[in-house]
Amino acid sequence: MRILQIAPLWETVPPPAYGGTEAVVSVLTDELVRMGHDVTLAASGDSRTRAKLLSVYPRSLRRADDLTDRNPYDWSHIATALEHAREFDVIHNHTGELLMAMSNLVSTPMLTTTHCMTTHDTEFIWRRYRRAYNTISRWQQAHFGRVAPQARSMGHVYNAIDVETFPFEPAKSDDLLFLSRVAPEKGPQYAVEVAKRTGRRLIIAGKVDNYDRQFFEEVMRDLIDGEQIVFFGEADAAQKRELYARAMCLLMPITWDEPFGLVMPEAMACGTPVIAFNRGSVPEIIVHGRTGFIVDTAGEMADAVSEVRRIDPHACREHVREHFSPATMAANYVRVYERLVADTWRAHTAAASRTVSAAIIENGPAVADGHAIARTAS
Amino acid sequence: MRILQIAPLWETVPPPAYGGTEAVVSVLTDELVRMGHDVTLAASGDSRTRAKLLSVYPRSLRRADDLTDRNPYDWSHIATALEHAREFDVIHNHTGELLMAMSNLVSTPMLTTTHCMTTHDTEFIWRRYRRAYNTISRWQQAHFGRVAPQARSMGHVYNAIDVETFPFEPAKSDDLLFLSRVAPEKGPQYAVEVAKRTGRRLIIAGKVDNYDRQFFEEVMRDLIDGEQIVFFGEADAAQKRELYARAMCLLMPITWDEPFGLVMPEAMACGTPVIAFNRGSVPEIIVHGRTGFIVDTAGEMADAVSEVRRIDPHACREHVREHFSPATMAANYVRVYERLVADTWRAHTAAASRTVSAAIIENGPAVADGHAIARTAS
Numbered sequence: 001m002r003i004l005q006i007a008p009l010w011e012t013v014p015p016p017a018y019g020g021t022e023a024v025v026s027v028l029t030d031e032l033v034r035m036g037h038d039v040t041l042a043a044s045g046d047s048r049t050r051a052k053l054l055s056v057y058p059r060s061l062r063r064a065d066d067l068t069d070r071n072p073y074d075w076s077h078i079a080t081a082l083e084h085a086r087e088f089d090v091i092h093n094h095t096g097e098l099l100m101a102m103s104n105l106v107s108t109p110m111l112t113t114t115h116c117m118t119t120h121d122t123e124f125i126w127r128r129y130r131r132a133y134n135t136i137s138r139w140q141q142a143h144f145g146r147v148a149p150q151a152r153s154m155g156h157v158y159n160a161i162d163v164e165t166f167p168f169e170p171a172k173s174d175d176l177l178f179l180s181r182v183a184p185e186k187g188p189q190y191a192v193e194v195a196k197r198t199g200r201r202l203i204i205a206g207k208v209d210n211y212d213r214q215f216f217e218e219v220m221r222d223l224i225d226g227e228q229i230v231f232f233g234e235a236d237a238a239q240k241r242e243l244y245a246r247a248m249c250l251l252m253p254i255t256w257d258e259p260f261g262l263v264m265p266e267a268m269a270c271g272t273p274v275i276a277f278n279r280g281s282v283p284e285i286i287v288h289g290r291t292g293f294i295v296d297t298a299g300e301m302a303d304a305v306s307e308v309r310r311i312d313p314h315a316c317r318e319h320v321r322e323h324f325s326p327a328t329m330a331a332n333y334v335r336v337y338e339r340l341v342a343d344t345w346r347a348h349t350a351a352a353s354r355t356v357s358a359a360i361i362e363n364g365p366a367v368a369d370g371h372a373i374a375r376t377a378s
Numbered sequence: 379m380r381i382l383q384i385a386p387l388w389e390t391v392p393p394p395a396y397g398g399t400e401a402v403v404s405v406l407t408d409e410l411v412r413m414g415h416d417v418t419l420a421a422s423g424d425s426r427t428r429a430k431l432l433s434v435y436p437r438s439l440r441r442a443d444d445l446t447d448r449n450p451y452d453w454s455h456i457a458t459a460l461e462h463a464r465e466f467d468v469i470h471n472h473t474g475e476l477l478m479a480m481s482n483l484v485s486t487p488m489l490t491t492t493h494c495m496t497t498h499d500t501e502f503i504w505r506r507y508r509r510a511y512n513t514i515s516r517w518q519q520a521h522f523g524r525v526a527p528q529a530r531s532m533g534h535v536y537n538a539i540d541v542e543t544f545p546f547e548p549a550k551s552d553d554l555l556f557l558s559r560v561a562p563e564k565g566p567q568y569a570v571e572v573a574k575r576t577g578r579r580l581i582i583a584g585k586v587d588n589y590d591r592q593f594f595e596e597v598m599r600d601l602i603d604g605e606q607i608v609f610f611g612e613a614d615a616a617q618k619r620e621l622y623a624r625a626m627c628l629l630m631p632i633t634w635d636e637p638f639g640l641v642m643p644e645a646m647a648c649g650t651p652v653i654a655f656n657r658g659s660v661p662e663i664i665v666h667g668r669t670g671f672i673v674d675t676a677g678e679m680a681d682a683v684s685e686v687r688r689i690d691p692h693a694c695r696e697h698v699r700e701h702f703s704p705a706t707m708a709a710n711y712v713r714v715y716e717r718l719v720a721d722t723w724r725a726h727t728a729a730a731s732r733t734v735s736a737a738i739i740e741n742g743p744a745v746a747d748g749h750a751i752a753r754t755a756s
Contacts, residue, residue: 069499075479076502083482101453104461105483121447124454 001337004084004091005029005051006042006099009077012060013047017236018207020262021115024159025094028333031160031326035334040088042081056080074098082106090337097125104130109340111154111333114140117259123147132340134333136260137281154336158284159260160329163321166269169245170313176202176305177247177272179240179263182220183212187277190253190298192223197302202251205232205243244270249292249308252276253301261285265324268292271313275304285324291316379715382462382469383407383429384420384477387455390438391425395614396585398640399493402537403472406711409538409704413712418466420459434458452476460484468715475503482508487718489532489711492518495637501525510718512711514638515659532714536662537638538707541699544647547623548691554580554683555625555650557618557641560598561590565655568631568676570601575680580629583610583621622648627670627686630654631679639663643702646670649691653682663702669694 005028011019014026025041030050032039039051045058056076057064064070078099085091085108093099093112103110112133117140118126126144132152135141136159145153176198178191188204195202204224208216224231235243244250250267252258257280264274264285274292276282286292292311293304322328383406389397392404403419408428410417417429423436434454435442442448456477463469463486471477471490481488490511495518496504504522510530513519514537523531554576556569566582573580582602586594602609613621622628628645630636635658642652642663652670654660664670670689671682700706 067499069497072475072479072499072502075476076506079479079482082480097450098453101450101457102460102480102483104457105480119447121445121450124450128454 001090001334001341002038002040002088003032003337004040004042004054004081004088005032006078006081006091006093006095007044007047008095009044009057009074010061011044012063013041013043013049017234020159020260021094023161023262024115024329027160027162027326028330031330032334035330037334040084042077042084054080054084078102085110089341092333092337097122100129100131101125107344109337109344111336111340113157114144114259117143118147126151132336134336137284139257139281139284140259154339157329157332157336158324159262159265160324160326161262161265161269161320163269163317163325165241166266167241167245168269168271168313168317170271172248172272172313173246174200174248175246176200177205177243177250177267178202178252179205179235179243179250179267180252181212182206182208182216184215184219185254185256187253187255189219189223190255190277190301191251192220192229193298194251194253194301194305195229197299198305200248200305201228201230203230203232203243203247205235205240207234240266241270244272247272249305249311250274251301252282253298254279254282256280258282264292265320268316269320269324271316273308273311273313273316275301275308277301287319291319379468379712379719380416380418380466381410381715382418382420382432382459382466383410384456384459384469384471384473385422385425386473387422387435387452388439389422390441391419391421391427395612398537398638399472401539401640402493402707405538405540405704406708409708410712413708415712418462420455420462432458432462456480463488467719470711470715475500478507478509479503485722487715487722489714489718491535492522492637495521496525504529510714512714515662517635517659517662518637532717535707535710535714536702537640537643538702538704539640539643539647539698541647541695541703543619544644545619545623546647546649546691546695548649550626550650550691551624552578552626553624554578555583555621555628555645556580556630557583557613557621557628557645558630559590560584560586560594562593562597563632563634565631565633567597567601568633568655568679569629570598570607571676572629572631572679572683573607575677576683578626578683579606579608581608581610581621581625583613583618585612618644619648622650625650627683627689628652629679630660631676632657632660634658636660642670643698646694647698647702649694651686651689651691651694653679653686655679665697669697 005025007013007022007025011022013022015022029039029041033050040054041049041051042054044060045055057073061070085106088108090109100112110131114135126148129148129151132154134154135144135156138156176195178188180186182188191202223229244267250272254277260281267274268291274286278294278296283294286294288294295301295304385391385400385403389400391400393400407417407419411428418432419427419429420432422438423433435451439448463484466486468487478490488509492513504526507526507529510532512532513522513534516534554573556566558564560566569580601607622645628650630652632655638659645652646669652664656672656674661672664672666672673679673682
């Protein structure tokens with residue numbers, strides 16, 4: 001198939017550090033190429049991909065600090081992708097709502113993946129969207145069914161990680177790990193509570209965004225003692241893998257409905273169980289009692305920590321291989337693409353056959369210029 | 379002609395106070411309807427027009443304070459206009475660069491009017507723009523010729539005002555008038571200098587934007603004494619007309635290249651001469667010695683003030699009627715639309731005739747099914 005993947009221009013594909021969407025796009029694109037598809041990736045010019053690269057700008061906008069207004073570059077990126085749409089069997093939108101708003105201007109089958117949740121304002125676009133979309137977890141389906149009544153849901157396709165780049169380590173330390181943005185909805189304060197209850201060391205790794213700075217200063221600062229509660233700061237790709245591999249388990253005491261949560265398969269790929277609060281996609285990603293535990297409170301999380309040695313690291317990695325590998329994700333997406341292309345072709349031939357039928361009915365059964373036209377209606 | 383006018387969603391058409399673009403769109407749209415064209419206006423739902431109104435949102439975004447992110451509404455506005463493009467002979471874009479970025483996604487003849495100057499970032503769109511545009515003064519032509527090498531210039535079409543709504547007043551006071559945003563590039567400090575040199579009273583009418591607040595406090599505040607130098611504040615539509623009508627003359631000591639400057643025809647429509655610095659479009663709008671004076675310094679402006687009683691108020695109003703009336707502007711735009719539509723049709727038939735010629739050459743001269751096909755090539 002001829003496939004156009006459209007990544008956000010904001011971050012390089014793959015991203016050097018943060019950038020969940022761009023990481024998934026990278027894995028998907030390279031896997032589709034490996035499968036033999038003819039793939040083009042619309043992304044920043046400094047992206048690295050096995051596919052052909054379609055780029056209007058040489059750098060990702062995150063690093064283009066010399067620009068005052070980044071919108072024109074983003075608009076050009078989306079417009080250029082749409083101008084090329086007719087050269088593809090299917091176009092896959094990972095960029096969100098601007099492209100969705102413009103989606104009726106092209107007729108190529110289009111899939112939008114719901115990498116982000118909606119806001120009151122972006123729902124203005126979702127309510128009008130009439131093309132196809134997929135969610136990244138079953139949990140997201142109900143929400144998008146509500147906000148996008150005119151769109152066509154293609155079900156959910158789970159995100160994937162490049163399992164082979166995550167080191168498998170069955171021998172674990174005694175330390176707990178919290179790895180995420182240090183933000184109230186990620187629940188680092190509950191991770192500290194679990195550490196206190198179990199008497200274990202906790203490593204907190206993650207960046208503090210500007211809008212989470214107050215939370216960090218007011219809530220977290222005093223909890224971090226550098227002994228039992230250690231703040232690692234932002235971990236790069238290599239450090240992240242090391243932290244996962246040696247941790248006894250990953251704690252994910254989220255207080256919001258995480259739509260997917262890449263850290264769960266990443267930790268499990270290293271053979272590290274995950275203990276998480278039962279929100280959003282969590283029950284779809286963790287197999288309770290087999291790859292981790294799903295709990296409701298910090299007290300239950302502390303209890304689960306004392307059970308976590310019973311989890312087999314091999315089962316964790318195997319679970320990721322089966323459900324969150326590039327091959328699984330790409331195969332699922334190809335199935336979605338094929339349904340979209342087949343349905344578009346059926347609609348096309350149906351329209352053509354309506355035109356022919358109308359002509360036959362208008363002219364009656366006929367033999368014209370030596371070419372017999374069979375009448376399909378009885 | 380079937381014409382789609384696309385106004386910014388930011389401000390109501392016509393605007394209650396500021397909004398030069400929306401004022402011009404309003405005048406143009408109503409005049410085209412009066413001429414008998416089939417006109418649709420894409421604008422905010424609270425707009426008032428003689429044309430059909432195409433609207434995705436009930437209010438102008440300037441007044442939608444409950445919205446966090448206005449972009450999705452703007453995207454929908456542009457997308458909806460483009461979705462309807464094929465229902466029109468021509469579409470006229472007054473909204474700037476987002477629609478320009480998307481312009482290759484539709485084939486309807488399109489004209490963009492350069493209501494705003496470009497920035498380093500918006501030039502990214504202009505460089506790629508391949509459709510038609512017109513400027514609002516001859517002065518703008520060189521600039522846009524440079525930044526839009528692939529676009530088709532249709533020359534300049536001057537803005538218009540609804541002359542009949544401006545009261546003609548030949549009996550003038552002795553006061554000078556400055557009517558504009560109170561901003562350094564508009565030169566209110568030079569207007570004060572002219573008032574001091576001539577010993578006349580100066581009325582300063584206009585709003586102070588947030589980013590001009592420092593200029594107002596540091597430069598203007600001490601100059602305003604409430605006696606000789608009077609700060610009127612922001613004038614509404616009725617107050618503006620009263621100020622123009624009774625002023626001896628309008629001072630426009632601009633320090634930037636004003637691309638058009640609606641205040642000049644507005645003042646002249648009231649029979650009020652304009653004395654302006656020689657920047658941007660000024661020499662195209664003022665006839666030196668007949669409807670005002672074009673000068674280079676505050677000293678020359680003060681000298682011109684002593685000559686301004688020689689200007690005939692009737693000549694000022696007549697000049698506006700002839701060059702900046704709705705009828706003149708609309709007739710000029712219709713000429714541009716007709717060239718665009720005719721050229722698009724010619725390109726279409728040329729493409730069709732190439733296809734026919736290719737078929738003839740391939741098949742040779744032929745008589746098929748009793749229909750003779752004349753061979754045009756010798």
